[in-house]
Amino acid sequence: MSFTLPFIIDDKYRCESIIGKGGMGTVYKAVQLNMGNRLVAIKVLNEDLAGDEEFRKRFENEANTVGQLQHENIVQIYDRLDYEHTYCIVMEFVDGESLQRIIDHAVETNTPLSDARVVRIGAQVARALKVANDGGITHRDIKPDNILVLKDDTVKITDFGIALREDSTIKTQTGVSLGTPKFMSPEQVIGRGVDGQSDLYSLGVCLYYALTCRVPYDAENPIAVATKHLYETPEPISKFNSSCRPALAQVVMEAMAKQKPDRFANGDEMAQALEASLGDGATVSIETPRPHKSSIMEHGVVMSESHPHTPTRGIKVGIGAGRDKNNSTGIFRFAKPLMSSLWPAIVAVLIVIGIVGASLLVQRSTVSDGRTGANGTLARPGMSKTDTSVGSIINNVNPFGREIIYPDRITAEYKTMLYNVDQLTSQGEIIKARQLMEDFHTKRPDFHSDEIDMRLDLLTSQLPLSVADVQKLLAARRERKGVALLSQTPPNLPLGLAYMTAARDMFKGLTGTYEQEAEIGLLESQVKATTGTVNNAAFAKLSARADEILSQMSIKSAPVPSDAEDVLSQLISQQPTGYSRWIELAEVFRRQGYTDDARVLLQYVERQAPLSGDERKIAGRLYRSLEKQTVPE
Structure with a gap:
């Protein structure tokens, strides 16, 4: 009416x-x-x-x-x-305008809000959220439209329509997302663990928006935006607003940390940090040292038997950082992943290169032998090609200040280990081969670590499914590779979904449950939403190259072209329902020895391809054939 x-x-x-x-x-x-x-x-x-x-x-x-x-x-x-x-x-009645209208004007004039105004607005909102949270209330829809600003910059929060009260009899179903996608916290996306710190995340997004005239995460549809909150790292504020104080940018980025322990504990703490960022001489100190091996273990990067090594070709994973609440110096520490006990590879994989803020590209297919000198001793970067004596190796110190000693006896031990691993592998003793290499790596963690990581990943992928004791290794590998695919830029959603689904099935077989059902449901929706969106020119070029690759691979003795995985992965990303490409990529993996990767793809096609098509039958036949080849005697 x-x-x-x-x-x-x-x-x-x-x-x-x-x-x-x-x-x-x-x-x-x-x-x-x-x-x-x-x-x-x-x-x-x-x-x-x-x-x-x-x-x-x-x-x-x-x-x-x-x-x-x-x-x-x-x-x-x-x-x-x-x-x-x-x-x-x-x-x-509030005689003012919404923060959204203020930002709209800033966008029109290409003049972001000043640091001082952003701090005035942000600090007021943060303190109000602290009062609400102390009263057991979480707003759940903090966004510029719900922040009203008076003429004197006094702020009023409005619209508590979907607020969560601790004493309320109105309950939200677990896994159901409420909020506005562009401003939702990661925990709101998955529908679990929403509290006052979730509101601070949303406030951080609002302040980022005010300082840059753009939201940190945007996409063509709400599901894609929500997915970015889970997996992507926002661009630095300085990229869009060079006049923003580094200290203020640090506060805003910390508010948007993926994991709640890396955000501010409450609104008062955030308000104080905002106001302190305007102080004279405010600076940001970012310390990103190369981590000690044990610290890498702590962050879930180097895995033992329960967490096998999983280097991934062509995968770029971002770095996250957050302020240590117990560190009064204000120096950043590396953030733990969003779900550290569940998806450990989202943000921790690239700790080593945080010094330059870059992304690491690990290529499992190109292990160089150029590090071995003429006399069989190890030649490291920076050493003369002819200076490979034991003495010169002992006296060389790595760039991080730690002396590395590689005498001939360790090289001989390494060569012997590789020979024995190859012998065991040729005999089908994959479990023993992997254990032998794992033992060497534990004993000599700094010796040829990249090559060993890649070999361990290869051996892990060859483990037989029929052996119950090794299923947790395969499940963890599938999960980490799925996260890596979802974390790359741009994310490969179809392949990421395939690996996460395969990991879920295996974990549920082992424990009966899998906590990431909501995330997988989100991925399924996103894959369906992107189906059919093809860049015609680029797609045609990739398709032509894929046909060339398949022609080369039709010769049994021919090696797999180096770009085969990348080309086919891109085609799958653009056209998830092109199931013949999934089967072709599975064959690439099989020839390279990555048996479990082939299993994952074939199993996915067998489930998803139309019943009336040939792809489902072909995938099923190839999957069963693959399993017969990997059953231990």
Whole structure:
């Protein structure tokens, strides 16, 4: 029902004009006749939603939630009443504009908000969120539209319609996402663990937006945006606003840390950090030393038997950093992954190269033998090609200040280990071969570590599924490779989904449960949303190259072209339903010896390809053939 202005509600509120309209209702500017013509704002729930139990409860929830909060930076609720078969909330009238409108103007003029103004606004919001959180309330929809700014820059938070109250009988189903995708925290995306720190993440996104005139994560659809909150690292603020103080940029980036322990503990802490960032001589110290082997283990990068090594060709994974709450120096420490106990490779893989803020490209297919000198001793970068004596090796110190000693006896031990591994592998003793290499790597962690990591990954992929004791190794490898595929730029969603689904199935077979069902559901939706979106020119070029590769591979003795995996992976990413390409990539992996990668792809095709097509039957036949070849005697 539409109301003709002006109209009177409950004989005391005269609605005179419309302030704004939303999906749930309309907000009117009104005069409270029995309170000296005090200006108020009245939100009227759309009548077609008034009969909907969920919307009615949300509407009542807003009134009940805000009604118990008293803070100068939170819009106050005065009354709640019924009117013409719908419901109304009477609240404080704010004579200002939304932060969204302010940012819109900044975008039009290409002039981001000043550091001082961003701090004034952000600190007020943060302190108000602290009060709300202390009262057991999480807003869950902090965004520029819900931050009202008065002419003197006083801030008012509004719209607690989907707020979460600890004492509320209205519960949100686990795994259900509520909020606005561009401003949602990672935990809101997966629908678990939402609390006050989730609101601080959203506030961080708002401040990033105000400082750069762009949101940190954007895409063509909400699911793609939500996925970026889980897997991608935002561009540095300085890239878009060179005048922003580094200390302020640091505070904003910390607020947007993927993992809650790496964010500010509460709104007061964030407000204090914002205000301190404007101080004279405020600086940011970022320390990114090459980690000690044990510290790499701590971050889940170098894996033991329960976490096998998984270098991934062509995969770039970003670095995250967060402030150590126990470190008064303000020096950054490396952030742990979003779900450190679950997906350990999202942010920790590239710790070593944090010094230059770059991304590492690990290529498992190109292991150079150029490090071995003419006399069989190890020649390291920076040494003369002819200076390979034991003495020169002992006296050389690596760039990180640690002396590395590689005498001939260790090289001989290494060569012997490789020979024995090759012998065991040729006999089908993959488990013993892998254990032998793992033992050497544990004993000599710095010796040819890259090559050993790649060989261990290859051996892990060749482990037989029929041996229960090694299934956890394969499950962990699948999960890490899936995360790596989702973390690269741009993410390869179809292949990432295939690996995560395969990991889930194996983990559920081992433990009966898998906690990342919500994430996999999100990926499935995103893959469906991207199906059919093909860049015709680029796709045609890749398809032509793929046909050339297949022609070369038709000769049994011919090596696999070096770009085969990359070309076919890109085609799959652009056209997930082109299942023949999945089968072709599985063959590439099989020829390279990466048996489990072939298993993952063939199993995915067998499940997803149309029943009426040939691809499902072919994939099933190849999968069973592959399993017969890997069953131990």
